[in-house]
Amino acid sequence: MRRLRFLIQKEFIQIFRNKALLPMMTLLPIIQLIVLSNAASNEVKDVRIAVVDQDQSELSRALSNKIVANDRFSLIATPFNKKDALDLMQLDEVDIVLEVPNDFERQFYRGEQPQLQTLVNAINGQQATVGSGYLNNIISSLNNQIRVDEPSLFSGIPKRNEPVVVSSNNWYNPELDYPHFMAPGILAELTALLTIVLTAMNTVREREIGTIEQINVTPIKKWEFILGKLVPFLCLGLILLTVGLIASKLIFDIPMRGNIGVIFIYAVVNLICVLGFGLLISNFAETQQQAIFVAFFFVLIFVLMCGLFTPIDSMPKWAQYATIPNPLAHFISVSRKVLLKGSGLADIKMEFLYTFILAILFNAAAVWSYKKQE
Structure with missing residues (x-):
């Protein structure tokens, strides 16, 4: 010793x-x-997005406004056709392209399920996966808001059933x-x-x-x-x-x-x-x-x-x-x-x-x- x-x-x-x-x-x-x-x-911020709004309706504009209001997204452009949006993605100027079909609001009024298309630049896998998840949450939030609250803008929409609300808590790191x-x-x-x-x-x-x-x-x-x-x-x-x-x-x-x-x-x-x-x-x-x-x-x-x-x-x-x-x-x-x-x-x-x-x-x-x- x-x-x-x-x-x-x-x-x-x-x-x-x-x-x-x-x-x-x-x-x-x-x-x-x-x-x-x-x-x-692992947090993704400043996701660049282009919205191709072929519907030009109150509902599609409400969706665009909700995306702009989210601090995780930056609305880069609103081209009128998908080709221009894909050119922006090719130039690496946008990460996600959201395409709204021309009968989006009409299908929603009829109680159908309108289809939105998201095109994601998956070269950056983290940006693509997390960014598209954020966008899906925004779309789901708008859908629930309209179905539950029925703002005056959509007063003509027939009463729908109460959607199932999922409550989640983040344990160990709640913030x-x-x-x-x-x-x-x-x-x-x-x-x-x-x-x-x-x-x-x-x-x-x-x-x-x-x-x-x-x-x-x-x-x-x-x-x-x-x-x-x-x-x-x-x-x-x-x-x-x-x-x-x-x-x-x-x-x-x-x-x-x-x-x-x-x-x-x-x-x-x-x-x-x-x-x-x-x-x-x-x-x-x-x-x-x-x-x-x-x-x-x-x-x-x-x-x-x-x-x-x-x-x-x-x-x-x-x-x-x-x-x-x-x-x-x-x-x-x-x-x-x-x-x-x-x-x-x-x-x-x-x-x-x-x-x-x-x-x-x-x-x-x-x-x-x-x-x-x-």
């Missing part, structure tokens, strides 16, 4: 001597958290505030990724400057060396998580419905896991450049398959199974469950179990792969 204590002390001295490391672990993640939480959003959804995930991502990259570079840096050879000739065991590298960065990771939680609360006022202690208990296991993975990379890399390239290869996979931007449930089955060895996916899931839903240890037992097994595997591989002269 005495040797281990000296190793940990040496690592802390090296960390505090590195003037670029502490800002990288504290200031830069906060800046990234602020920028990404505001920029990374649909995307920073509340993104900030916990981005905080977990930054905490895990920074520790992976920094530990991947740490051992390689000592190998490049030659100090690791002095350790190799000492009676220090391999597990002591790996543990001595792991503990200081584990402390830094927990400090980063603490600073990030405070910044998220002060800047975004994210809800903290669960026990914060649960986050830190899980974070210890997750950080041990990713630190072991970073040390495993450093054992095989010869230079810091190699370590960075290898680390970013796995980081890219971890980020794209962690559920931060794309829900894991919407992935193919094989991809869902591939996220099991992804510690980042489990960290994001736990942070959202605890902060937004108020989950406890029993609710995150599977994430905890997967991460615990990964931590054992990665650190055992790091100890086994470390080359030391006995």
